[in-house]
Amino acid sequence: MKSKAHIKTHPLHPILISFPVAFLSGTLLFDLLAVVTGNMSLWQAGSYLELAGMISAVVAAVPGIIDFKYTVPPDSSAKKRAARHGLMNSAMLIVFLAAYILRNNESADLSILALEAVGTALLVTAGWMGGTLVHRNHIGVYNRYANGGKWKEARLNVSDGLIEAAEESELKKDQMKLLLVGDKRIVLGRSENGYVAFDDRCSHKGGSLADGTMICGTVQCPWHGSQFSTETGEVKAGPASQKINTYPTTQMGGKIYVRFPEP
Structure with a gap:
């Protein structure tokens, strides 16, 4: 991080x-x-x-x-x-x-x-x-990998259940951006199939997935190597045993939006 x-x-x-x-x-x-x-x-x-x-x-x-x-x-x-x-x-x-x-x-x-x-x-x-x-926890370690892009982070607000998360061309394939929405942390990523969004918390020990690696529709936690599907949140490899939450995304007017369930 x-x-x-x-x-x-x-x-x-x-x-x-x-x-x-x-x-x-x-x-x-x-x-x-x-x-x-x-x-x-x-x-x-x-x-x-x-x-x-x-x-x-x-x-x-x-x-x-x-x-x-x-x-x-x-x-x-x-x-x-x-x-x-x-x-x-x-x-x-x-x-x-x-x-x-x-x-x-x-x-x-x-x-x-x-x-x-x-x-x-x-x-x-x-x-x-x-x-x-x-x-072990990579606190203070800036570990952006090859082609992973620079660390991106934004504090945003929810409007009508939508988050204006990024410009359409802001991220390249397999790059991620951390969205801070109130007390929630959501990762916006760009996979081969388009934009995806999921929680920035590994279900194993709480590691930041935005600080990990995303490739082929899979995100890997940097702490212990747990892997999750960026589209469904299902666990692809342990030690994590619980899936992560995912959120629908949409493109409108050259911008990427994340549908966020309001409390």
Whole structure:
């Protein structure tokens, strides 16, 4: 899923987290060396690293929150994992803040080291979960395949049960576009037989089908490889076992419309 906080499709959150990881893990290392050697200049350096780590963690959290709200697919396993990732990072920040407040620059304190060890363990665990979000759930990964076209997304309204989804020539064969209609996410695609529309949610773990691959009337989820018919929504290959919803499309006046059931 293409990140909403990016520079030329490069997501900001993975770039920025390098700083708090380096600073906060360095804090524990320098403070441990200060206790072992008795060199208080190392303890002072640890204090500076701790402050820099907390500030950079807050900065890195901003694009992370943006991606959590706007990039991670709703009602998916990734949304739950991202929520745990954020809560664990918040707990990590609180632990390091407590250590910083209790810090005495004149003498090393083993209780501070204990807090920083807990904070570092939380940092590593949260980082592991973040890596899973990237490598397994493709959050922030711009993985447009050959001839798949650039990522297209539009927020639209329903008028008389119809969504004006695209220009007739906007998509080429096997290209897709994500339509945000209220709290619904619908994929518009162009197959060999014309335009198709279906839910942007794999029935297995909630992966974004708009971020997957469409070919020969079949869309494949990028997370675990489930395949669905773009015309009927039926499962063509697992691990998904339930079909997805599909919606009728029509062409009028050079535009593509999707018939959307109003509540």
